[in-house]
Amino acid sequence: MWNWNYEPEEKSPLQPRSPFEGQTQVKQNPESRREKMGQVAIIGQSIQIKGELTGNEDLTIDGTVEGNIELKENSLTIGPNGNIKADINAKKVTIIGEVQGNVTAEETVEIRETGKLRGNIVAPRLVIADGAFFKGSVEMERKPAPVKDKPHRDEKPALRPELLAVKP
16 A cells, blocks of 8 residues: 655755767768768758858858859758859759859759759759740750770681691
8 A cells, every 4th residue: 555654765966978978980981871871961042151152962052152152962952942142063053042142053954833943954864844934045064975995897807727737
């Protein structure tokens, strides 16, 4: 039943913990970074960056960036509030906001209905939606296909001596 004589122990006040207590530091190797490449980083609309922006993950920018943006192996999305004054080099670029600068993409550049781009484009594929604004030039550069080693048509195949021998 009830223990009428039970007196609860007095608890000591909570002690502040070190922010690192109980945590272990994990070093990331290049393989684990590649596994996380599916993550998307977001730069919010109140953020302003001046300088060079590089990274190894997909990025969405809804703020202001002035300088250069390098995401050669990842996608870049300029959100509806994004205002970019930078040269961009990425795998895939989607523009919903405003960009002033040259855009180079390994795969595709897409300018959506509300997107505005003042600058040159170098990409193998380009999508410009109805209502989008674009002023600049386009160079649709494709990577050359790997060349197979074939003998030149003027070259004769080497003769094999066993085929030339006359049998009695």
